[in-house]
Amino acid sequence: MTKKRIPWDQYFMMQSVLLASRSTCNRLSVGATIVRDKRIIAGGYNGSVSGDVHCIDEGCYLVDGHCVRTIHAEMNAICSVQSLGNKRMARRFT
Numbered sequence: 001m002t003k004k005r006i007p008w009d010q011y012f013m014m015q016s017v018l019l020a021s022r023s024t025c026n027r028l029s030v031g032a033t034i035v036r037d038k039r040i041i042a043g044g045y046n047g048s049v050s051g052d053v054h055c056i057d058e059g060c061y062l063v064d065g066h067c068v069r070t071i072h073a074e075m076n077a078i079c080s081v082q083s084l085g086n087k088r089m090a091r092r093f094t
């Protein structure tokens, strides 16, 4: 009997769901996975930039009803790619 595997897109989306569990903002949990040629290049989640304080520790910093202490999961994932020097185009799963 052949084992049935999940499709690639579902696999990458599941990765994003897992990443969302690392969110540091209490208002929303989102994960993003950057993929190229069926390989995960980077991942991120919504939260503070690396090295900054987190909403889960200090509370959200709200301006006009939006938390400005955090950045989007996609931005954190792109920052991870940039920090590795990989600037090639890739797909994003959010």
Ligand SMILES: [Zn+2]
Pocket: 024, 025, 026, 027, 055, 059, 060, 061, 067, 068, 069, 070
């Ligand atoms: Zn927040």
